[in-house]
Amino acid sequence: EAGVAQSPRYKIIEKRQSVAFWCNPISGHATLYWYQQILGQGPKLLIQFQNNGVVDDSQLPKDRFSAERLKGVDSTLKIQPAKLEDSAVYLCASSPRASGRRSQYFGPGTRLTVT
C-alpha cells in the first residue's frame, strides 16, 4: 500500500514570499491532517479535514495560512506571506476515519526554511 505522499520535500524562501505544499493521502482515507513541527518540538495540528470539510482549524493562523481539500482527496497548504517563525517541517497525515483506533499515517514532511 502506498503511503502518504508530500511534495516538495524541501523549500527555501525569503520572508514575505508565498509557498504551497501538497499532500496525497493513502487511498480511501477520509480524514486528513496537517501538522507543523518546529525544530525540537513535537508536531502541532494546524487543520483536520473529514472528506472535503474542515473539522478543526482552531490552531491555523488564518491571517497567513490556508488549506483546502477540494475533492476530498489531495490537499494543499499555503502560507502567504511567510514569516521567519514559519520555518518548520510540515507534516501531512491521513486515517480511514477520525474515530479509527489505528489512528494516523504520516508522510515524510516538507522542510520549510524562511530566510
Add this chain to the structure above:
Amino acid sequence: DAKTTQPPSMDCAEGRAANLPCNHSTISGNEYVYWYRQIHSQGPQYIIHGLKNNETNEMASLIITEDRKSSTLILPHATLRDTAVYYCIVRVAGFDGANNLFFGTGTRLTVIP
C-alpha cells in the same frame, strides 16, 4: 496542554530491552494510550495503543498500570534502528470529530552499540 509526561532522553544498549515510561495521571476513562516514534527526518510512525489491558504487537509491548495513570513501552531487543524520539499520547477513540494527536516533546531514545 500536555496530558503526558515523559523523560526527555534515555540510552539503551543494543540488544537489551528499552523501557520507556510515561505518566498520564489525568487520563479519562474513554482515552486510549498511544505510542508513536519519529526517526530522524521522517514522519511519526504508529507503534501501539491500549486502553487498560497490556498489549503486544510485532514492534513492542505496552504495559498500562491498573489505575491507568502511567504506562511503559517496551522494545524487547533494541537495535540501532530504534534510535528515535518516542511520543506517548492520550487520545479519545471512537470519535469522528476533532480528534488530532497532541504530541509533547517525547523521549529521545539512543541505542548504543
